[in-house]
Amino acid sequence: MKNIDFLIAFLFYVLTSEAQNELLMNTFGRKTISLNGTWHYIIDPYETGFYDYRFKERPEGDPGAYWNKPVIKTNNDWTEHSFKEPYTIQVPGDWNHQDPKFLYYEGTVWYQRTFDKPQLNENEEVHLYFGAVNYKADVYLNGKKLVVHKGGFTPFNFIIPKGLLQEKDNNLVVHVNNNRHPDDVPTVNTDWWNYGGITRDVKLVITSKQHIRQYHLQLDPEQDIAKAKRKGRFKLKGWVKFNTAISDQELTIEIPEVKFKESVSVEGNSLQLDFEVKNIELWDTKNPKLYDVNFSLNKNTITDKIGFRTVKVEGTDILLNGEKTFLRGICLHEEIAKEERRAYSKTDAEYLLGQVQELHANMVRLAHYPHNEYMPRVADSLGIMLWTEIPVYWTINFDKKEVLDNAKQQLNEMVNRDRNRASIVLWGVGNETPVSDKRTEFMTALVKEAKALDQTRLVAAALEVGYNKGKNHVDDPLGEFTDIVALNEYLGWYVSTPDGCRTAEWSVKYDKPFFISETGAGAKGGFHADKTKRFSEEYQQWLYEEQINMFKTKFPESFSGLTPWILFDFKSPKRKNPVYQENWNRKGLIDEKGNKKLAFYTLQAYYKELEELENNR
Numbered sequence: 001m002k003n004i005d006f007l008i009a010f011l012f013y014v015l016t017s018e019a020q021n022e023l024l025m026n027t028f029g030r031k032t033i034s035l036n037g038t039w040h041y042i043i044d045p046y047e048t049g050f051y052d053y054r055f056k057e058r059p060e061g062d063p064g065a066y067w068n069k070p071v072i073k074t075n076n077d078w079t080e081h082s083f084k085e086p087y088t089i090q091v092p093g094d095w096n097h098q099d100p101k102f103l104y105y106e107g108t109v110w111y112q113r114t115f116d117k118p119q120l121n122e123n124e125e126v127h128l129y130f131g132a133v134n135y136k137a138d139v140y141l142n143g144k145k146l147v148v149h150k151g152g153f154t155p156f157n158f159i160i161p162k163g164l165l166q167e168k169d170n171n172l173v174v175h176v177n178n179n180r181h182p183d184d185v186p187t188v189n190t191d192w193w194n195y196g197g198i199t200r201d202v203k204l205v206i207t208s209k210q211h212i213r214q215y216h217l218q219l220d221p222e223q224d225i226a227k228a229k230r231k232g233r234f235k236l237k238g239w240v241k242f243n244t245a246i247s248d249q250e251l252t253i254e255i256p257e258v259k260f261k262e263s264v265s266v267e268g269n270s271l272q273l274d275f276e277v278k279n280i281e282l283w284d285t286k287n288p289k290l291y292d293v294n295f296s297l298n299k300n301t302i303t304d305k306i307g308f309r310t311v312k313v314e315g316t317d318i319l320l321n322g323e324k325t326f327l328r329g330i331c332l333h334e335e336i337a338k339e340e341r342r343a344y345s346k347t348d349a350e351y352l353l354g355q356v357q358e359l360h361a362n363m364v365r366l367a368h369y370p371h372n373e374y375m376p377r378v379a380d381s382l383g384i385m386l387w388t389e390i391p392v393y394w395t396i397n398f399d400k401k402e403v404l405d406n407a408k409q410q411l412n413e414m415v416n417r418d419r420n421r422a423s424i425v426l427w428g429v430g431n432e433t434p435v436s437d438k439r440t441e442f443m444t445a446l447v448k449e450a451k452a453l454d455q456t457r458l459v460a461a462a463l464e465v466g467y468n469k470g471k472n473h474v475d476d477p478l479g480e481f482t483d484i485v486a487l488n489e490y491l492g493w494y495v496s497t498p499d500g501c502r503t504a505e506w507s508v509k510y511d512k513p514f515f516i517s518e519t520g521a522g523a524k525g526g527f528h529a530d531k532t533k534r535f536s537e538e539y540q541q542w543l544y545e546e547q548i549n550m551f552k553t554k555f556p557e558s559f560s561g562l563t564p565w566i567l568f569d570f571k572s573p574k575r576k577n578p579v580y581q582e583n584w585n586r587k588g589l590i591d592e593k594g595n596k597k598l599a600f601y602t603l604q605a606y607y608k609e610l611e612e613l614e615n616n617r
């Protein structure tokens with residue numbers, strides 16, 4: 001291919017890349033080829049593959065650039081890099097758990113593999129999709145940089161310019177860097193392990209030149225759901241967005257199980273959906289009913305599994321399908337503790353959510369960042385509600401526009417990936433951010449962005465409580481804008497001892513559902529002592545006993561749910577107690593070996609009691 005042709009193709013790519021690189025929703029329902037498996041790597045702490053000896057970014061054709069194949073024609077050709085065994089690494093997966101030298105590593109690792117051009121008809125194009133790369137990814141194909149993505153927990157994809165693909169051995173190189181920076185989201189200080197790498201699935205996605213890019217279909221939240229249930233007739237609302245303006249085509253929406261099929265003509269790059277459907281079973285935690293929904297354009301059909309439900313706030317109640325619901329939750333990091341690694345697979349999701357079910361919980365707060373896509377999909381099928389959030393955590397640089405733009409980008413990527421997941425009932429926009437005018441302006445902008453993106457869910461943030469010698473007041477200005485007043489309180493761990501819960505008083509400024517988004521205490525699994533001994537299982541159990549008693553006797557009527565911190569012990573570089581922690585945050589109800597602590601059964605008993613009350617209501 002002549003350079004001029006490639007230049008034209010490349011210019012077209014750059015000019016149209018915004019629309020062309022919008023998130024491809026539901027890759028599970030599309031034609032894909034997995035690029036998971038064994039890749040090569042080079043560890044590059046000095047960025048030698050990226051910068052020359054004057055620390056200038058290497059130009060495209062530079063033979064020293066790691067994104068270029070080394071050119072070795074004769075014995076004396078200079079090159080100092082190549083991707084070869086035994087330097088191999090598994091994708092998906094963080095690098096930290098794959099080799100002891102990676103445990104603490106923060107910096108750059110180059111990933112490389114080749115792939116052959118897939119069979120394409122003349123009306124098809126191919127995209128490269130990454131489930132997530134933590135934290136920054138520069139992606140090169142056959143020596144050309146195609147995309148840079150920042151944000152360690154959300155997917156991104158981009159179209160591969162046709163002229164760039166060769167029949168065999170397309171050289172895919174990804175520069176991955178997980179260094180922390182003050183202006184990143186999250187910022188430099190987090191209480192979790194900074195797992196780096198291509199941590200989730202990588203795939204080629206094949207689409208027609210004109211295709212469905214995103215869609216949203218859910219019960220119209222404004223309908224009278226009680227009346228709809230009585231009549232068995234429900235209003236569905238939503239939209240479909242295409243990758244380009246389309247005309248003279250028909251879009252067909254079909255829900256075969258209820259014999260629903262409707263076609264609408266397409267003019268433009270999106271259209272609204274608004275129709276009535278009869279006799280659907282609503283999705284809820286006792287009957288997580290999912291329907292195959294087919295979206296078809298030019299005989300190309302994308303099938304998704306969608307649960308239809310409404311979630312709203314009415315006064316101080318949270319309503320699921322119009323019925324008051326108490327959220328019996330627990331927090332969870334995206335980690336398989338016993339293997340000290342990021343969770344990334346369907347099997348991982350089934351294991352983690354299986355433990356949630358054993359707790360008799362009906363909800364999980366996915367802390368503190370969007371988890372992999374298997375989590376909400378498995379939660380949909382199990383009937384577990386989710387709070388999912390972006391990592392706007394602690395001391396973010398609230399006064400910088402580029403930081404807010406990054407947070408909004410990650411929020412858009414999170415919502416656009418999961419907006420059709422019935423299990424997600426709450427979008428979280430931050431955690432324990434210190435109150436200031438700048439911060440409240442920043443966070444309020446995120447609340448508004450979330451509401452603009454999706455009117456079918458609630459928006460929350462984990463606020464902080466003002467402790468004042470037992471008089472705990474909740475008046476964070478952000479509570480004015482969120483749908484519920486959620487806060488993290490550590491009475492009995494960071495503040496006083498568990499018996500301090502007995503005299504605690506609570507005042508909540510806002511007339512909204514009141515929610516405890518974190519509470520808990522540390523315990524080393526298997527360490528038993530008098531309950532007054534910190535880090536004993538008995539102390540943690542005592543904390544849960546006193547907290548539960550406080551919920552029952554001291555909390556306002558508006559108390560609508562809780563997600564105690566946390567289901568599993570998890571790795572954190574901040575937890576250095578040489579006897580009880582050794583890089584583990586010990587607030588889990590299950591330790592890193594998978595053993596349940598005494599407090600697990602205390603919370604389980606409370607949740608069984610609440611479940612009984614709910615079933616007999």
Ligand code: GCU
Nearest residue numbers: 191431432488518565585587
């Ligand atoms: C905070 C924070 C968590 C942290 C926890 C703890 O509330 O939100 O991320 O791990 O406290 O101190 O254990």
